[in-house]
Amino acid sequence: MNEYVPHFAIFIFSLFGIAIFSAMQRLKKMNEEERANSNKKPKV
Amino acid sequence: MGIGLWVPGIGKCCGLWPLVHASHPSRSPFSVYASPLVFRVCNPHSVLDTALYTLPLHFCTFLVSPQSPRSRSPRTPPNDWGYLSHIWGLDTERTPRNPRRPLPPFDSAEARGTFKKHHRLKMFKKFTLTDRLLFIAVFLVIIFSKLLYLYDFKLEAIFVGLWAPSILAFGIYLKAIENSKDE
Numbered sequence: 001m002n003e004y005v006p007h008f009a010i011f012i013f014s015l016f017g018i019a020i021f022s023a024m025q026r027l028k029k030m031n032e033e034e035r036a037n038s039n040k041k042p043k044v
Numbered sequence: 045m046g047i048g049l050w051v052p053g054i055g056k057c058c059g060l061w062p063l064v065h066a067s068h069p070s071r072s073p074f075s076v077y078a079s080p081l082v083f084r085v086c087n088p089h090s091v092l093d094t095a096l097y098t099l100p101l102h103f104c105t106f107l108v109s110p111q112s113p114r115s116r117s118p119r120t121p122p123n124d125w126g127y128l129s130h131i132w133g134l135d136t137e138r139t140p141r142n143p144r145r146p147l148p149p150f151d152s153a154e155a156r157g158t159f160k161k162h163h164r165l166k167m168f169k170k171f172t173l174t175d176r177l178l179f180i181a182v183f184l185v186i187i188f189s190k191l192l193y194l195y196d197f198k199l200e201a202i203f204v205g206l207w208a209p210s211i212l213a214f215g216i217y218l219k220a221i222e223n224s225k226d227e
Contacts, residue, residue: 001191001192002192002195002200005192005203005204008184008204009204011184012181012184012185012207012211015177015178015180015181016181016211018177019173019174019177019178019181019215022173022174022177023172023174023218026172026174026222027221027222
Protein backbone atom coordinates (compact mmCIF):
# COMPACT_ATOMS: atom_id res chain seq x y z
CA MET A 1 0.00 0.00 0.00
CA ASN A 2 2.86 2.38 0.67
CA GLU A 3 3.79 2.36 -3.02
CA TYR A 4 0.59 4.32 -3.70
CA VAL A 5 1.71 7.24 -1.52
CA PRO A 6 3.34 9.22 -4.40
CA HIS A 7 0.26 8.70 -6.60
CA PHE A 8 -1.97 9.81 -3.76
CA ALA A 9 0.27 12.83 -3.20
CA ILE A 10 -0.07 13.79 -6.87
CA PHE A 11 -3.85 13.44 -6.65
CA ILE A 12 -4.19 15.45 -3.44
CA PHE A 13 -1.87 18.20 -4.60
CA SER A 14 -3.68 18.47 -7.92
CA LEU A 15 -6.89 18.99 -5.90
CA PHE A 16 -4.99 21.50 -3.81
CA GLY A 17 -3.76 23.27 -6.94
CA ILE A 18 -7.27 23.54 -8.37
CA ALA A 19 -8.48 24.89 -5.02
CA ILE A 20 -5.74 27.53 -4.94
CA PHE A 21 -6.42 28.45 -8.56
CA SER A 22 -10.13 28.93 -7.89
CA ALA A 23 -9.35 30.94 -4.75
CA MET A 24 -6.99 33.17 -6.75
CA GLN A 25 -9.66 33.67 -9.41
CA ARG A 26 -12.12 34.63 -6.70
CA LEU A 27 -9.68 37.08 -5.14
CA LYS A 28 -8.94 38.54 -8.57
CA LYS A 29 -12.64 39.00 -9.21
CA MET A 30 -13.10 40.65 -5.81
CA ASN A 31 -10.17 42.95 -6.52
CA GLU A 32 -11.61 43.94 -9.91
CA GLU A 33 -15.00 44.65 -8.36
CA GLU A 34 -13.37 46.73 -5.66
CA ARG A 35 -11.48 48.74 -8.28
CA ALA A 36 -14.63 49.27 -10.33
CA ASN A 37 -16.50 50.46 -7.24
CA SER A 38 -13.71 52.84 -6.27
CA ASN A 39 -13.66 54.29 -9.81
CA LYS A 40 -17.40 54.87 -9.74
CA LYS A 41 -17.23 57.01 -6.61
CA PRO A 42 -17.37 60.73 -7.38
CA LYS A 43 -14.26 62.70 -6.43
CA VAL A 44 -14.91 65.33 -3.81
CA MET B 45 -40.22 -5.85 -20.69
CA GLY B 46 -42.33 -8.96 -20.40
CA ILE B 47 -39.96 -11.07 -18.34
CA GLY B 48 -40.99 -9.44 -15.14
CA LEU B 49 -44.61 -10.15 -15.91
CA TRP B 50 -44.01 -13.78 -16.89
CA VAL B 51 -41.75 -14.85 -14.06
CA PRO B 52 -42.17 -12.27 -11.33
CA GLY B 53 -41.24 -14.67 -8.56
CA ILE B 54 -37.95 -15.67 -10.15
CA GLY B 55 -37.21 -12.25 -11.51
CA LYS B 56 -37.56 -10.52 -8.20
CA CYS B 57 -35.18 -12.72 -6.26
CA CYS B 58 -32.41 -13.23 -8.82
CA GLY B 59 -30.37 -10.99 -11.04
CA LEU B 60 -33.33 -10.17 -13.25
CA TRP B 61 -34.72 -7.53 -10.92
CA PRO B 62 -33.64 -4.67 -13.19
CA LEU B 63 -35.91 -6.15 -15.86
CA VAL B 64 -38.74 -6.38 -13.33
CA HIS B 65 -38.07 -2.79 -12.40
CA ALA B 66 -38.10 -1.81 -16.07
CA SER B 67 -41.37 -3.65 -16.64
CA HIS B 68 -43.13 -1.70 -13.90
CA PRO B 69 -41.55 0.15 -10.97
CA SER B 70 -44.32 -0.84 -8.58
CA ARG B 71 -43.49 -4.55 -9.01
CA SER B 72 -39.81 -4.01 -8.41
CA PRO B 73 -38.07 -5.07 -5.21
CA PHE B 74 -35.86 -2.06 -5.74
CA SER B 75 -38.77 0.32 -5.42
CA VAL B 76 -40.20 -1.59 -2.46
CA TYR B 77 -37.03 -1.64 -0.40
CA ALA B 78 -34.85 1.14 -1.75
CA SER B 79 -37.09 3.93 -2.98
CA PRO B 80 -37.39 5.72 0.40
CA LEU B 81 -33.61 5.55 0.61
CA VAL B 82 -33.19 6.76 -2.96
CA PHE B 83 -35.59 9.61 -2.28
CA ARG B 84 -33.57 10.60 0.76
CA VAL B 85 -30.28 10.37 -1.12
CA CYS B 86 -31.62 12.41 -4.04
CA ASN B 87 -33.24 15.00 -1.80
CA PRO B 88 -30.60 17.67 -1.12
CA HIS B 89 -32.11 18.50 2.25
CA SER B 90 -31.70 14.97 3.54
CA VAL B 91 -28.23 13.98 2.35
CA LEU B 92 -26.63 14.59 5.71
CA ASP B 93 -29.42 12.88 7.59
CA THR B 94 -29.16 9.91 5.28
CA ALA B 95 -25.48 9.62 6.03
CA LEU B 96 -25.93 10.05 9.75
CA TYR B 97 -29.07 8.13 10.62
CA THR B 98 -30.67 6.28 7.75
CA LEU B 99 -27.95 4.02 6.43
CA PRO B 100 -26.97 2.29 9.68
CA LEU B 101 -30.58 1.93 10.79
CA HIS B 102 -32.18 1.10 7.48
CA PHE B 103 -32.14 -2.65 7.97
CA CYS B 104 -33.11 -2.56 11.66
CA THR B 105 -36.42 -0.75 11.24
CA PHE B 106 -38.41 -3.77 12.38
CA LEU B 107 -36.74 -3.40 15.79
CA VAL B 108 -38.10 0.07 16.42
CA SER B 109 -41.38 0.25 14.52
CA PRO B 110 -44.32 -1.42 16.28
CA GLN B 111 -46.22 -1.57 13.01
CA SER B 112 -45.62 -0.51 9.47
CA PRO B 113 -46.32 3.20 9.11
CA ARG B 114 -47.47 2.51 5.57
CA SER B 115 -50.62 0.95 7.00
CA ARG B 116 -51.35 3.99 9.18
CA SER B 117 -53.98 6.44 8.14
CA PRO B 118 -53.13 9.29 8.42
CA ARG B 119 -49.37 8.70 8.44
CA THR B 120 -48.27 10.36 11.63
CA PRO B 121 -45.38 9.11 13.72
CA PRO B 122 -46.05 8.49 17.38
CA ASN B 123 -44.35 11.06 19.56
CA ASP B 124 -42.33 8.52 21.47
CA TRP B 125 -40.45 7.39 18.38
CA GLY B 126 -38.09 10.33 18.60
CA TYR B 127 -35.55 10.69 15.87
CA LEU B 128 -36.00 7.05 14.87
CA SER B 129 -39.14 8.06 12.98
CA HIS B 130 -36.79 9.57 10.44
CA ILE B 131 -35.83 6.18 9.14
CA TRP B 132 -39.18 6.02 7.34
CA GLY B 133 -38.76 9.51 5.93
CA LEU B 134 -41.75 10.83 7.83
CA ASP B 135 -40.03 14.14 8.45
CA THR B 136 -40.14 14.86 4.75
CA GLU B 137 -43.88 14.31 4.55
CA ARG B 138 -44.94 17.91 5.09
CA THR B 139 -43.75 19.41 1.85
CA PRO B 140 -45.51 22.03 -0.29
CA ARG B 141 -46.75 19.15 -2.44
CA ASN B 142 -48.04 17.20 0.55
CA PRO B 143 -49.21 19.58 3.29
CA ARG B 144 -51.39 16.93 4.95
CA ARG B 145 -48.91 16.11 7.68
CA PRO B 146 -50.10 17.79 10.88
CA LEU B 147 -47.90 20.28 12.69
CA PRO B 148 -45.72 18.85 15.44
CA PRO B 149 -46.96 19.25 19.03
CA PHE B 150 -45.77 22.44 20.69
CA ASP B 151 -43.61 20.67 23.25
CA SER B 152 -41.79 18.44 20.78
CA ALA B 153 -38.15 18.83 19.90
CA GLU B 154 -39.09 19.66 16.34
CA ALA B 155 -41.31 22.56 17.38
CA ARG B 156 -38.84 23.84 19.96
CA GLY B 157 -36.16 23.92 17.32
CA THR B 158 -33.87 21.51 19.13
CA PHE B 159 -33.91 19.35 16.03
CA LYS B 160 -32.52 21.75 13.48
CA LYS B 161 -32.35 19.60 10.42
CA HIS B 162 -32.42 22.27 7.77
CA HIS B 163 -30.40 24.76 9.77
CA ARG B 164 -27.51 22.36 9.96
CA LEU B 165 -27.24 22.34 6.17
CA LYS B 166 -27.02 26.12 5.89
CA MET B 167 -23.30 25.81 6.57
CA PHE B 168 -22.78 24.00 3.28
CA LYS B 169 -24.53 26.68 1.22
CA LYS B 170 -21.62 29.04 1.91
CA PHE B 171 -19.10 26.51 0.61
CA THR B 172 -17.22 27.71 -2.43
CA LEU B 173 -15.36 25.48 -4.87
CA THR B 174 -12.15 26.04 -2.92
CA ASP B 175 -13.72 24.98 0.34
CA ARG B 176 -15.22 21.88 -1.19
CA LEU B 177 -11.99 20.79 -2.79
CA LEU B 178 -9.99 21.35 0.37
CA PHE B 179 -12.63 19.56 2.43
CA ILE B 180 -12.57 16.54 0.11
CA ALA B 181 -8.77 16.53 0.08
CA VAL B 182 -8.58 16.57 3.87
CA PHE B 183 -11.15 13.81 4.14
CA LEU B 184 -9.27 11.62 1.66
CA VAL B 185 -5.95 12.29 3.37
CA ILE B 186 -7.33 11.24 6.73
CA ILE B 187 -8.87 8.06 5.32
CA PHE B 188 -5.71 7.13 3.42
CA SER B 189 -3.59 7.82 6.48
CA LYS B 190 -5.77 5.56 8.59
CA LEU B 191 -5.57 2.82 5.98
CA LEU B 192 -1.78 3.07 5.85
CA TYR B 193 -1.61 2.85 9.63
CA LEU B 194 -3.86 -0.20 9.70
CA TYR B 195 -1.73 -1.89 7.02
CA ASP B 196 1.25 -1.29 9.31
CA PHE B 197 2.98 1.43 7.27
CA LYS B 198 3.09 3.69 10.28
CA LEU B 199 5.76 6.13 9.13
CA GLU B 200 3.97 6.68 5.82
CA ALA B 201 0.70 7.09 7.72
CA ILE B 202 2.20 9.88 9.83
CA PHE B 203 3.72 11.46 6.71
CA VAL B 204 0.38 11.50 4.89
CA GLY B 205 -1.63 12.41 7.99
CA LEU B 206 0.42 15.56 8.53
CA TRP B 207 -0.93 16.99 5.25
CA ALA B 208 -4.44 17.28 6.70
CA PRO B 209 -3.78 20.11 9.21
CA SER B 210 -1.62 21.89 6.63
CA ILE B 211 -4.43 21.87 4.06
CA LEU B 212 -6.96 22.98 6.68
CA ALA B 213 -4.65 25.77 7.82
CA PHE B 214 -4.26 26.92 4.23
CA GLY B 215 -8.06 26.97 3.86
CA ILE B 216 -8.35 29.11 6.99
CA TYR B 217 -5.62 31.42 5.65
CA LEU B 218 -7.54 31.89 2.38
CA LYS B 219 -10.72 32.66 4.35
CA ALA B 220 -8.81 35.21 6.42
CA ILE B 221 -7.56 36.93 3.26
CA GLU B 222 -11.07 37.06 1.82
CA ASN B 223 -12.50 38.50 5.04
CA SER B 224 -9.75 41.11 5.23
CA LYS B 225 -10.58 42.15 1.65
CA ASP B 226 -14.22 42.63 2.58
CA GLU B 227 -13.35 45.18 5.26
